[in-house]
Amino acid sequence: MENKQFIIEQDSTNLRLDVFLSNQLEDKSRSYIQNLIEEGNVKINGALKKSNYKLRINDEVEITIPEPIGLNIEPENIPLDIVYEDADVIVVNKPQGMVVHPAAGVYNGTLVNALLNHCKDLSGINGVARPGIVHRIDKDTSGILVVAKNDNAHNKLAEQFKDHSMTRSYVALVEGILKNDEGTIDAPLGRHPVERVKIAVIKDGRRAVTHYKVLERLKNTTLVECSLETGRTHQIRVHMAHIGHPLVGDPVYGYKKQRFNLDGQMLHAKKLGFIHPKSGEYIEFQSELPDYFVRVLNILRNEFK
Numbered sequence: 001m002e003n004k005q006f007i008i009e010q011d012s013t014n015l016r017l018d019v020f021l022s023n024q025l026e027d028k029s030r031s032y033i034q035n036l037i038e039e040g041n042v043k044i045n046g047a048l049k050k051s052n053y054k055l056r057i058n059d060e061v062e063i064t065i066p067e068p069i070g071l072n073i074e075p076e077n078i079p080l081d082i083v084y085e086d087a088d089v090i091v092v093n094k095p096q097g098m099v100v101h102p103a104a105g106v107y108n109g110t111l112v113n114a115l116l117n118h119c120k121d122l123s124g125i126n127g128v129a130r131p132g133i134v135h136r137i138d139k140d141t142s143g144i145l146v147v148a149k150n151d152n153a154h155n156k157l158a159e160q161f162k163d164h165s166m167t168r169s170y171v172a173l174v175e176g177i178l179k180n181d182e183g184t185i186d187a188p189l190g191r192h193p194v195e196r197v198k199i200a201v202i203k204d205g206r207r208a209v210t211h212y213k214v215l216e217r218l219k220n221t222t223l224v225e226c227s228l229e230t231g232r233t234h235q236i237r238v239h240m241a242h243i244g245h246p247l248v249g250d251p252v253y254g255y256k257k258q259r260f261n262l263d264g265q266m267l268h269a270k271k272l273g274f275i276h277p278k279s280g281e282y283i284e285f286q287s288e289l290p291d292y293f294v295r296v297l298n299i300l301r302n303e304f305k
Contacts, residue, residue, distance in 0.1 A: 140264020
């Protein structure tokens with residue numbers, strides 16, 4: 001069971017309770033949040049309220065998130081690309097198409113299934129469905145992520161994610177030609193007001209900051225490096241689409257007509273750096289661009305000659 005508390009500030013006043021919680025709990029659906037409220041797991045100043053309650057300044061919102069129903073997560077002999085491992089952490093290079101952890105409708109073939117087969121000692125902070133998982137990258141995003149092997153490591157890594165002190169750098173291929181060699185996108189993100197499966201730039205969203213730098217301009221596309229100052233759901237995908245340059249191959253935020261036979265967006269988590277939870281030393285890891293990414297770049301470079 002997890003408890004969260006929020007004090008309502010001026011910029012959140014008059015928001016519906018369920019809308020506010022959707023912005024705060026980005027990984028939860030609107031229906032899940034409404035069920036939390038209906039089942040008495042959300043209190044305003046100690047009292048139960050309905051989903052349409054309009055928040056007031058200094059309201060104290062208390063949320064109790066019940067433990068997920070236990071899942072029987074089976075170890076599976078799935079190959080892992082392990083970049084680094086010690087007694088506290090595992091750094092893995094996740095392939096495109098792999099889900100990080102089991103969730104509704106996806107109970108096998110995930111990174112967690114593979115990790116359980118490789119290592120029995122994973123932190124239990126995130127419950128049975130997400131052992132060791134400190135952060136996630138999308139199913140169709142490839143690249144580096146770190147997994148905690150014990151609760152102490154998990155807590156220390158989670159704190160670094162919370163205070164944005166980790167180094168997180170991605171390589172993305174976006175539609176169109178970016179004019180500026182570098183820039184910063186500072187635009188708040190939250191659940192799309194209509195299409196709840198999407199994230200959108202919204203006035204009352206959570207602050208999100210992405211820094212980008214052009215690496216190479218190709219035919220009708222630009223290869224960029226994106227560094228995250230914050231780590232919101234779908235942040236790079238939404239931010240680049242917001243400035244008119246969605247990721248190539250993005251089925252949600254990109255162009256409907258795709259030029260390449262892709263299984264998802266052209267986004268690779270290339271670099272991850274953090275303070276080691278035990279030694280206190282800064283360590284950093286990088287991974288090469290995967291084959292699917294290189295294939296498309298080679299096509300574009302040949303066309304650009």
